[in-house]
Amino acid sequence: MGLMSTSVERLSGSAKLLRAMNTSAVLAHLLSRGPLTRSDIRELTGLSKPTTSEVLRTLVSADLAIVTGHTSGGPGPNAEIYATNPDGAYAAALSVRETGRQPEVALAVTDLSGATRARHVRVVGLDVAEPADALVKALHSVCLDAGLAPDRIRHTHLGVPGSYDPTTDAIHHVDVPGLGRAGLVSRLRRRLGATVEVDNDVNLAAIAERRHGVARGADAFALLWIDYGLGLAIDLGGTLLRGSRGGAGEIGYMPLGLPGARTLLRDAPDLHSVLAGPAVVALAAQHGVRATDPAAAVKAGGAAFLAALAQRVAIAAATVVAVLDPSLIVLAGTVGRAGGDRLRDATTVALRASGPLEATIATTGVTDDPVLLGAIDAGLERVREDLIRSVQHNHRQ
Amino acid sequence: MGLMSTSVERLSGSAKLLRAMNTSAVLAHLLSRGPLTRSDIRELTGLSKPTTSEVLRTLVSADLAIVTGHTSGGPGPNAEIYATNPDGAYAAALSVRETGRQPEVALAVTDLSGATRARHVRVVGLDVAEPADALVKALHSVCLDAGLAPDRIRHTHLGVPGSYDPTTDAIHHVDVPGLGRAGLVSRLRRRLGATVEVDNDVNLAAIAERRHGVARGADAFALLWIDYGLGLAIDLGGTLLRGSRGGAGEIGYMPLGLPGARTLLRDAPDLHSVLAGPAVVALAAQHGVRATDPAAAVKAGGAAFLAALAQRVAIAAATVVAVLDPSLIVLAGTVGRAGGDRLRDATTVALRASGPLEATIATTGVTDDPVLLGAIDAGLERVREDLIRSVQHNHRQ
DNA sequence: CAATAGTCAGACAGGTTGCCTAATCGATAG
DNA sequence: CTATCGATTAGGCAACCTGTCTGACTATTG
Numbered sequence: 001m002g003l004m005s006t007s008v009e010r011l012s013g014s015a016k017l018l019r020a021m022n023t024s025a026v027l028a029h030l031l032s033r034g035p036l037t038r039s040d041i042r043e044l045t046g047l048s049k050p051t052t053s054e055v056l057r058t059l060v061s062a063d064l065a066i067v068t069g070h071t072s073g074g075p076g077p078n079a080e081i082y083a084t085n086p087d088g089a090y091a092a093a094l095s096v097r098e099t100g101r102q103p104e105v106a107l108a109v110t111d112l113s114g115a116t117r118a119r120h121v122r123v124v125g126l127d128v129a130e131p132a133d134a135l136v137k138a139l140h141s142v143c144l145d146a147g148l149a150p151d152r153i154r155h156t157h158l159g160v161p162g163s164y165d166p167t168t169d170a171i172h173h174v175d176v177p178g179l180g181r182a183g184l185v186s187r188l189r190r191r192l193g194a195t196v197e198v199d200n201d202v203n204l205a206a207i208a209e210r211r212h213g214v215a216r217g218a219d220a221f222a223l224l225w226i227d228y229g230l231g232l233a234i235d236l237g238g239t240l241l242r243g244s245r246g247g248a249g250e251i252g253y254m255p256l257g258l259p260g261a262r263t264l265l266r267d268a269p270d271l272h273s274v275l276a277g278p279a280v281v282a283l284a285a286q287h288g289v290r291a292t293d294p295a296a297a298v299k300a301g302g303a304a305f306l307a308a309l310a311q312r313v314a315i316a317a318a319t320v321v322a323v324l325d326p327s328l329i330v331l332a333g334t335v336g337r338a339g340g341d342r343l344r345d346a347t348t349v350a351l352r353a354s355g356p357l358e359a360t361i362a363t364t365g366v367t368d369d370p371v372l373l374g375a376i377d378a379g380l381e382r383v384r385e386d387l388i389r390s391v392q393h394n395h396r397q
Numbered sequence: 398m399g400l401m402s403t404s405v406e407r408l409s410g411s412a413k414l415l416r417a418m419n420t421s422a423v424l425a426h427l428l429s430r431g432p433l434t435r436s437d438i439r440e441l442t443g444l445s446k447p448t449t450s451e452v453l454r455t456l457v458s459a460d461l462a463i464v465t466g467h468t469s470g471g472p473g474p475n476a477e478i479y480a481t482n483p484d485g486a487y488a489a490a491l492s493v494r495e496t497g498r499q500p501e502v503a504l505a506v507t508d509l510s511g512a513t514r515a516r517h518v519r520v521v522g523l524d525v526a527e528p529a530d531a532l533v534k535a536l537h538s539v540c541l542d543a544g545l546a547p548d549r550i551r552h553t554h555l556g557v558p559g560s561y562d563p564t565t566d567a568i569h570h571v572d573v574p575g576l577g578r579a580g581l582v583s584r585l586r587r588r589l590g591a592t593v594e595v596d597n598d599v600n601l602a603a604i605a606e607r608r609h610g611v612a613r614g615a616d617a618f619a620l621l622w623i624d625y626g627l628g629l630a631i632d633l634g635g636t637l638l639r640g641s642r643g644g645a646g647e648i649g650y651m652p653l654g655l656p657g658a659r660t661l662l663r664d665a666p667d668l669h670s671v672l673a674g675p676a677v678v679a680l681a682a683q684h685g686v687r688a689t690d691p692a693a694a695v696k697a698g699g700a701a702f703l704a705a706l707a708q709r710v711a712i713a714a715a716t717v718v719a720v721l722d723p724s725l726i727v728l729a730g731t732v733g734r735a736g737g738d739r740l741r742d743a744t745t746v747a748l749r750a751s752g753p754l755e756a757t758i759a760t761t762g763v764t765d766d767p768v769l770l771g772a773i774d775a776g777l778e779r780v781r782e783d784l785i786r787s788v789q790h791n792h793r794q
Numbered sequence: 795c796a797a798t799a800g801t802c803a804g805a806c807a808g809g810t811t812g813c814c815t816a817a818t819c820g821a822t823a824g
Numbered sequence: 825c826t827a828t829c830g831a832t833t834a835g836g837c838a839a840c841c842t843g844t845c846t847g848a849c850t851a852t853t854g
Contacts, residue, residue, distance in 0.1 A: 012422040012442040014844045015807040018415055022809090025409040038834075045409040048810050053835070076833025077817035220641055232720065236638070243722025244617055253752050254719040255712055256653075270752060271719075315652055322651040322668075323629065323720050325640025355650050355667060358642075411809045412842040419844090435799075445845050450800070473798025474852040 019055075022047060024392035026055045027064060027084070031112070031384045035068055035083040056082055064088050064387065086111040090152045091383040092139055092194075093375035095159040095201065096126070096176055103176045105135065106372040107142045109153065110380050112387075118146035119372075126178030132187040139192075154386060155195045156188065157204075157379030159371045161229070163246040164198035171198060172246075197382065202249065202333075203240050204374030205366070206233035209330055211377050213365035221328035222320050223364075224251075224313070226335035228277035228294070232316075234324060251316060252276060275312045280335055283308055295334035298343065306339070310346030314354055317347060321357040332364035339363065416452075419444060421789035423452050424461060424481070428509070428781045432465055432480040453479055461485050461784065483508040487549045488780040489536055489589075490772035492556040492598065493523070493573055500573045502532065503769040504539045506550065507777050509784075515543035516769075523575030529584035536589075551783065552592045553585065554601075554776030556768045558626070560643040561595035568595060569643075594779065599646065599730075600637050601771030602763070603630035606727055608774050610762035618725035619717050620761075621710070623732035625674035625691070629713075631721060648713060649673060672709045677732055680705060692731035695740065703736070707743030711751055714744060718754040729761035736760065 011017065022045065029044050030036060036044070041052050059065035059082075066085045070078035095106040102123045109118040120142045124134050135158075143150040162174030170182040189196045206223040209215040215223075215235065225231035232249035234241040241248045252272035273279055277294040284290075284297035287305035291297035298309070317329050331339060331347065340363055348361045366373060408414065419442065426441050427433060433441070438449050456462035456479075463482045467475035492503040499520045506515040517539045521531050540547040559571030567579040586593045603620040606612040612620075612632065622628035629646035631638040638645045649669030670676055674691040681687075681694035684702035688694035695706070714726050727733075728741060737760055745758045763770060 012419045012444055014415070015412070015809085015842095018411070018808065018843095022409045025407040028407045045407075047409055049835070050811095050837085051809055054808090071834095073819085074833070075817090075819050075831065077835075079834055234720070241633070241721065244724035245722055247718075247722035247754075248720065250722065250754075251719045253715070253754050255715045255751050318650070318652045319716055320720060321644075322648045323631070323645065323717060324638065325642055325644035325647065327641035354652050357644075357647075357650050412807095412844085413809095415808095416843060446800070447802085447846095448844055451843085468799095470854085471798070472796065472852090472854050474800075476799060 020392050022051065023055050023058055024388050026052070027059060027391055028388050030059075030065060030082060030084045031388070035081045037071060037079040037081055039079065041082070059391075062391075064391070084112045086113040086115065087152065088112045089154040089383050089387060090117070090148065091376070091379035092153045092156040092192075093159070093372055093379050094135060094139065094156065095204070095369065095371040095375055096124075096135075096179055097161060097201070097371070098175050099123075103179070105138055106369055107139055108372055108376050109139075109143060109146065109148055110376050112380075112383065114380055116376065117148055118142050120145075126176060128178065130187070131178040131181055132184045132191060135188060136191045151193065153192065153194050155197070155379055155383045156192055157375040157382065158185075158188070158196060158198045159201045159204045159375045160198060161201045163200055165246060195382070195386070197378070199375070199378060200231070200233075200246070200249075201371045202231035202233045203242070204372075204378060205332055205364075205370035206235050206240060206330075207374035207377050208366050208370040209332065209364060209374075210235060210238065212368075212373060213330070213370075214362045215328060215330055215365075218326075218328045220324070220326045221330060222324060222326045223330045223332050224316055224320070224336065225333040226275060226277075226280070226294075226313070226331070227333035230272055230276045231333070232320065234320075234326070251319070254316070254319060256315070271312075271316055275316060277335070279312075280309065283312075293334075295338040298335055298338040303342075303346075306342055306346050307350070309339075310343060310350045313343070313347045314350035317351050317359065317361065318354050318357050321351075321359045326359060328360045328362060330362050330364055332366075332370065337364055417789050419448065420452050420455055421785050423449070424456060424788055425781075425785050427456075427462060427479060427481045428785070431510075432478045434468060434476040434478055436476065438479070456788075459788075461788070481509045483510040483512065484549065485509045486551040486780050486784060487514070487545065488773070488776035489550045489553040489591075490556070490769055490776050491532060491536065491553065492601070492766065492768040492772055493521075493532075493576060494558060494598070494768070495572050500576070502535055503766055504536055505769055505773050506536075506540060506543065506545055507773050509777075509780065511777055513773065514545055515539050517542075523573060525575065527584065528575040528578055529581045529588060532585060533588045548590065550589065550591050552594070552776050552780045553589055554772040554779065555582070555585070555593060555595045556598045556601045556772040557595060558598045560597055562643060592779070592783070594775070596772070596775060597628070597630075597643070597646075598768045599628035599630045600639070601769075601775060602729055602761075602767035603632050603637060603727075604771035604774050605763050605767040606729065606761060606771075607632060607635065609765075609770060610727070610767075611759045612725060612727055612762075615723075615725045617721070617723045618727060619721060619723045620727045620729050621713055621717070621733065622730040623672060623674075623677070623691075623710070623728070624730035627669050627673045628730070629717065631723070648716070651713070651716060653712070668709075668713055672713060674732070676709075677706065680709075690731075692735040695732055695735040700739075700743075703739055703743050704747070706736070707740060707747045710740070710744045711747035714748050714756065714758065715751050715754050718748075718756045723756060725757045725759060727759050727761055729763075729767065734761055 025045055038052050065082050067080045068083040069081045072078050089112050091110045093108045097104050103126055105124045106121045110116050122138050124138050140150050160171050162171045164171050169186050171180050174180050202225040215221045220236045223233040230252040232251045254271040280294040281297050284301050289297050289301045344361050344363045422442055435449050462479050464477045465480040466478045469475050486509050488507045490505045494501050500523055502521045503518045507513050519535050521535050537547050557568050559568045561568050566583050568577050571577050599622040612618045617633045620630040627649040629648045651668040677691040678694050681698050686694050686698045741758050741760045
């Protein structure tokens with residue numbers, strides 16, 4: 001643990017650093033624990049009365065904290081209740097997805113308190129000269145409708161069905177026309193005057209699963225996303241594993257069996273060919289279920305079909321468990337969700353039958369748009385961290 | 398990134414904390430960058446002359462730092478050169494391994510500077526009433542021979558061919574008789590009066606690979622250990638992935654192909670059965686190579702055998718890449734080492750042929766005992782971190 | 795003599811303790 | 825029912841404390 005890492009602080013400095021640290025600590029507590037009185041803060045930080053007062057004065061005058069109310073009931077004067085100023089900063093979340101025709105963009109704007117202040121789904125044509133401008137326009141119009149100042153957006157989190165390579169500034173492996181344009185993200189950054197981060201949609205779904213779904217409190221879990229495509233998100237105690245080229249979780253390419261082996265399917269060299277949407281539909285057809293949509297196929301399918309599907313899911317699960325040993329594997333995506341408890345139970349059985357590997361299998365607990373929710377959470381977290389850091393690092397006068 | 402984590406510091410305090418932080422920062426720099434003059438420290442920390450002097454005085458009087466020499470050559474007085482006191486603390490490393498008959502224990506003691514002060518391999522019978530006492534006795538006798546005070550050992554790192562479960566205080570999946578005894582580690586801790594950490598041998602080999610082998614400077618890499626058994630260590634930027642039950646990297650259990658599929662081998666349900674030592678020997682026999690030792694078989698085997706073996710290695714590699722996307726995969730263990738450049742090249746070819754997954758394959762660069770070296774590194778790192786932390790945290794007078 | 799190592803004294807910044815005043819609630823007395 | 829008192833708590837103020845910094849000073853070396 002911590003080999004070569006700078007986990008142990010090497011901070012050094014003088015009294016100014018102290019003030020910065022204390023201010024930042026108070027802000028962090030306000031952000032994570034909600035409204036607090038002076039005495040709450042005193043208990044949490046161990047600071048003295050005059051210091052807490054001074055720090056709060058600083059935060060209020062920096063427009064980062066406000067007095068939201070007063071205590072009442074007890075003896076003595078009513079203590080002031082401090083909270084972060086909700087309008088101190090906003091985070092924007094965008095989820096772009098293919099719908100077959102024009103791409104759909106889900107947008108949301110959250111304030112510092114975590115309240116979603118605006119949310120919309122729009123069809124945005126991105127196959128234009130400047131797709132970034134189209135996204136900015138959509139975001140600004142959503143802000144306008146909700147009466148929010150767009151320049152208060154400190155960070156924008158973008159979810160895409162692909163992976164972003166910062167070195168080439170391009171989104172790869174994406175089917176949405178226009179979204180793969182090089183320079184889109186840096187233009188977005190410039191036009192919005194804010195930080196922009198791009199994340200894979202499956203990764204964002206995992207973030208939502210940890211925050212709102214069945215992975216709440218899990219130490220580590222993997223989210224298996226089955227849809228038209230196939231994806232895997234790996235969450236290690238709240239940190240997502242991305243891999244050296246952002247390719248972690250590309251389990252569609254996972255080879256199945258030794259080359260030359262004759263498998264049940266004529267040609268099954270990788271997991272994609274047996275578990276992604278088309279393969280699910282094909283498997284359903286073998287079991288007499290006629291459907292073009294994989295989720296519909298799963299809903300309509302009988303026990304035999306589900307058992308066959310579960311065996312394939314179990315292969316993926318077993319591999320992930322053998323490599324990573326997560327305590328939990330969440331089945332998500334339209335297929336995972338449609339499978340529900342039936343697919344979960346069948347997969348549990350199939351996994352247990354395949355060997356000594358153990359893990360809890362669960363169906364996603366996120367009913368709302370998981371990608372957008374994840375982008376909101378990630379964006380909000382980023383804004384909060386940036387604020388804390390900005391307070392912490394401005395101690396060189 | 399950093400979701401839910403306390404990556405952002407929430408430290409708060411008064412001037413005492415400042416002193417503790419500065420002392421700890423100076424110690425950290427001395428530990429990681431070796432001997433330094435006052436001006437070096439001033440540049441690294443940004444502290445003023447009087448403060449650096451004061452901090453160094455504190456460290457020297459705490460026996461943690463010493464003056465090792467003086468500069469010369471330049472104009473002005475000769476600056477004192479400070480270094481951590483090598484004898485300030487020791488770390489012990491133990492690697493227990495099965496040899497067929499009596500278990501062999503490799504022992505080493507390192508001082509704070511990283512110099513190995515004692516090293517030995519002993520045969521230690523662990524199938525006794527108190528196996529912990531036998532280990533302690535061996536360690537003490539090694540210290541005695543080298544003239545080292547055993548009570549200066551601040552931490553002992555134990556490498557075992559298995560996994561340690563702290564909840565039951567027992568080492569699991571271990572073949573060495575006596576080593577699986579419950580309570581062994583806590584007794585070791587008590588008898589040595591020091592912290593004891595247990596690590597899987599393959600994980601330790603990965604640590605050695607990062608420090609002394611081909612993984613130096615890699616952002617993330619996986620180490621595939623092929624021996625009598627099969628193992629995988631996953632290093633993410635210097636942090637090892639252990640999994641929720643310490644079972645990460647148990648790829649021997651990885652299923653191969655869909656159940657019911659007829660594979661090349663009659664019965665090949667998992668990776669262990671095609672890639673662990675016995676399978677390597679069997680594959681060699683198929684290619685006319687007669688050997689009982691898998692490493693010898695690999696050394697004696699021809700190109701066809703190596704290509705067949707490499708195809709199996711590539712399956713493991715491809716799976717790891719699909720899940721984790723490391724930039725580097727290191728082949729280690731006796732088979733990996735014996736395979737050398739030939740196996741590496743054949744595996745590279747086989748991986749490239751199997752799909753679009755990419756990763757650099759390399760042969761281990763550690764020639765010395767990798768498990769013991771890893772235990773030394775991990776133990777030394779732990780001692781250093783503990784020292785830095787102990788200085789950092791004693792600011793409540 | 796020039797340049798550098800290290801110390802010393804005073805200033806400074808920020809935090810803490812202890813004391814003070816003001817606010818609020820409950821209990822008690824009228 | 826009302827007025828008052830006491831207990832309790834919020835928050836401010838002043839003096840003190842700790843640790844760092846600046847600038848001057850001494851000592852040492854080429």
